[in-house]
Amino acid sequence: xxxxxxxxxxxxxxxxxxxxxxxxxxxxxxxxxxxxxxxxxxxxxxxxxxxxxxxxxxxxxxxxxxxxxxxxxxxxxxxxxxxxxxxxxxxxxxxxxxxxxxxxxxxxxxxxxxxxxxxxxxxxxxxxxxxxxxxxxxxxxxxxxxxxxxxxxxxxxxxxxxxxxxxxxxxxxxxxxxxxxxxxxxxxxxxxxxxxxxxxxxxxxxxxxxxxxxxxxxxxxxxxxxxxxxxxxxxxxxxxxxxxxxxxxxxxxxxxxxxxxxxxxx
Amino acid sequence: xxxxxxxxxxxxxxxxxxxxxxxxxxxxxxxxxxxxxxxxxxxxxxxxxxxxxxxxxxxxxxxxxxxxxxxxxxxxxxxxxxxxxxxxxxxxxxxxxxxxxxxxxxxxxxxxxxxxxxxxxxxxxxxxxxxxxxxxxxxxxxxxxxxxxxxxxxxxxxxxxxxxxxxxxxxxxxxxxxxxxxxxxxxxxxxxxxxxxxxxxxxxxxxxxxxxxxxxxxxxxxxxxxxxxxxxxxxxxxxxxxxxxxxxxxxxxxxxxxxxxxxxxxxxxxxxxxxxxxxxxxxxxxxxxxxxxxxxxxxxxxxxxxxxxxxxxxxxxxxx
Numbered sequence: 252x253x254x255x256x257x258x259x260x261x262x263x264x265x266x267x268x269x270x271x272x273x274x275x276x277x278x279x280x281x282x283x284x285x286x287x288x289x290x291x292x293x294x295x296x297x298x299x300x301x302x303x304x305x306x307x308x309x310x311x312x313x314x315x316x317x318x319x320x321x322x323x324x325x326x327x328x329x330x331x332x333x334x335x336x337x338x339x340x341x342x343x344x345x346x347x348x349x350x351x352x353x354x355x356x357x358x359x360x361x362x363x364x365x366x367x368x369x370x371x372x373x374x375x376x377x378x379x380x381x382x383x384x385x386x387x388x389x390x391x392x393x394x395x396x397x398x399x400x401x402x403x404x405x406x407x408x409x410x411x412x413x414x415x416x417x418x419x420x421x422x423x424x425x426x427x428x429x430x431x432x433x434x435x436x437x438x439x440x441x442x443x444x445x446x447x448x449x450x451x452x453x454x455x456x457x458x459x460x461x462x463x464x465x466x467x468x469x470x471x472x473x474x475x476x477x478x479x480x481x482x483x484x485x486x487x488x489x490x491x492x493x494x495x496x497x498x499x500x501x502x503x504x505x506x507x508x509x510x511x512x513x514x515x516x517x
Numbered sequence: 518x519x520x521x522x523x524x525x526x527x528x529x530x531x532x533x534x535x536x537x538x539x540x541x542x543x544x545x546x547x548x549x550x551x552x553x554x555x556x557x558x559x560x561x562x563x564x565x566x567x568x569x570x571x572x573x574x575x576x577x578x579x580x581x582x583x584x585x586x587x588x589x590x591x592x593x594x595x596x597x598x599x600x601x602x603x604x605x606x607x608x609x610x611x612x613x614x615x616x617x618x619x620x621x622x623x624x625x626x627x628x629x630x631x632x633x634x635x636x637x638x639x640x641x642x643x644x645x646x647x648x649x650x651x652x653x654x655x656x657x658x659x660x661x662x663x664x665x666x667x668x669x670x671x672x673x674x675x676x677x678x679x680x681x682x683x684x685x686x687x688x689x690x691x692x693x694x695x696x697x698x699x700x701x702x703x704x705x706x707x708x709x710x711x712x713x714x715x716x717x718x719x720x721x722x723x724x725x726x727x728x729x730x731x732x733x734x735x736x737x738x739x740x741x742x743x744x745x746x747x748x749x750x751x752x753x754x755x756x757x758x759x760x761x762x763x764x765x766x767x768x769x770x771x772x773x774x775x776x777x778x779x780x781x782x783x784x785x786x787x788x789x790x791x792x793x794x795x796x797x798x799x800x801x802x803x804x805x806x807x808x809x810x811x812x813x814x815x816x817x818x819x820x821x822x823x824x825x826x827x828x829x830x831x832x833x834x835x836x837x
Binding site: 264266267269270271273275282295353354357377378380381382383384385386389390392393394398399400401402417418419420421422423424425426427428429432437438439442475476477478479480481482483484485486488490492493494495496499500501502503504505507508509510511512514516517 | 583584615618619621623626627628629631643646647648650652653655656657659660661664698700701702704705706707709715743751761768770775776785786796799800801805806808810811812813814816817818819823824825826827828829831832835
């Protein structure tokens with residue numbers, strides 16, 4: 252029997268954007284997209300795609316659906332999970348979804364999952380690299396009434412249950428969860444695979460399935476946030492670095508040690 | 518008046534954690550505030566060490582529920598429903614992140630994680646939290662009460678005040694037995710040699726610029742001479758050069774040593790989020806424009822392969 256997996260993926264500004272290019276428009280409290288640095292799928296969400304693909308590699312018959320909520324999707328970015336090997340891409344695309352908080356995101360995702368489901372596993376990254384709330388997956392489990400295991404580094408399907416390793420500060424927990432469950436995946440799982448040429452070709456032919464808010468029985472009234480963003484700004488750094496320069500690099504190293512001793516740091 | 522429910526946390530020894538004492542400071546910083554601490558298990562001997570107005574106890578966390586926290590979630594949600602606090606404060610630990618986020622949805626509350634500031638100065642509650650991996654700060658107003666807040670470790674000083682008068686202690690029985698669908702069958706502790714990264718006074722950390730796994734043995738030798746621990750950037754861990762247990766950053770460990778020596782680390786915001794509370798950051802990087810020099814107190818712009826050996830030799834002489 253096919254195991255239906257949905258991976259929740261979010262389009263985010265590339266977290267590798269050099270800090271010098273990271274700029275905020277304070278009049279609209281939003282990030283100014285840096286020129287020449289296109290958005291990407293949140294890195295941890297790609298770890299979650301990789302988790303689904305590893306289940307397939309282990310012999311399970313899995314169908315992987317990638318689901319995202321937002322607006323202004325860039326297909327080059329959003330199709331990466333398809334190129335890696337995911338089967339379907341479902342987008343809830345509505346201009347009202349560009350400024351929502353995590354509580355609203357959960358509401359919309361839950362509606363999309365009910366419409367497109369049922370799913371056996373709901374996977375997502377441990378947090379998104381833009382708002383870093385680590386809230387959506389946990390909230391989704393609450394709203395859907397499903398068990399939740401966070402920061403999973405390893406998973407194996409075992410009949411009607413899934414065997415997991417959950418990262419803790421100095422080791423890991425061994426956990427058994429039922430199917431269906433909500434799991435958040437961490438980068439310890441391993442790097443997402445690079446799409447191969449065949450994957451890229453297949454992805455380019457696939458069309459995303461688009462849901463509107465109305466398709467999900469939702470309206471703009473359902474999008475009222477609980478948190479009101481009042482101010483978004485880049486903090487000023489007042490640290491002044493003292494650069495140690497010796498006659499050559501080796502001398503600089505020696506002088507650095509002496510300077511640290513002078514400051515009683517070592 | 519602002520009523521605060523503070524969800525206290527225990528450390529490995531069962532004592533009140535440092536992060537909870539930090540949360541006490543945050544709660545006490547609010548104007549006209551009434552603070553109730555809720556604690557799992559027995560409050561014997563703890564009540565007097567908490568500068569709060571009242572202590573409520575709920576059932577202890579069973580070992581099979583650690584990391585899932587079904588029962589604590591049910592108990593805290595019931596307590597919120599019955600006492601209607603304005604603000605619920607937790608630490609952004611494994612415990613606080615899970616319980617806080619789950620409870621927020623259970624009681625349909627606003628949620629803000631990893632906050633570094635909280636205020637009710639102008640009548641309503643506002644919080645500030647780092648976003649975009651620490652590249653920006655976001656200030657939020659709360660449109661509805663209650664709000665569930667988790668606090669970043671180290672954002673507040675731990676409270677050293679004692680409860681005076683000693684807070685009244687009350688038991689709370691939610692009447693709910695959470696159905697346990699997920700089973701924790703085992704906990705594997707990773708063997709660690711030397712000083713704990715989180716407790717180290719010196720951290721020697723390596724990043725992508727090291728180019729491979731071998732240089733980490735040099736970093737380890739240096740850390741040993743200094744009596745410190747070895748850290749790494751996420752890039753170095755993901756590349757497999759060193760185990761993820763060494764990862765410092767937003768999604769790794771948070772460290773606050775006296776000296777944080779960053780070798781070949783560019784200083785991406787998400788890495789700095791884990792080490793910016795160090796007393797002094799020392800950077801060795803060949804790219805003088807890299808972000809690490811904006812955060813460092815001392816730096817050498819140069820090839821680590823040339824800088825580090827002489828630095829190491831000089832440190833060894835100084836320590837001898």
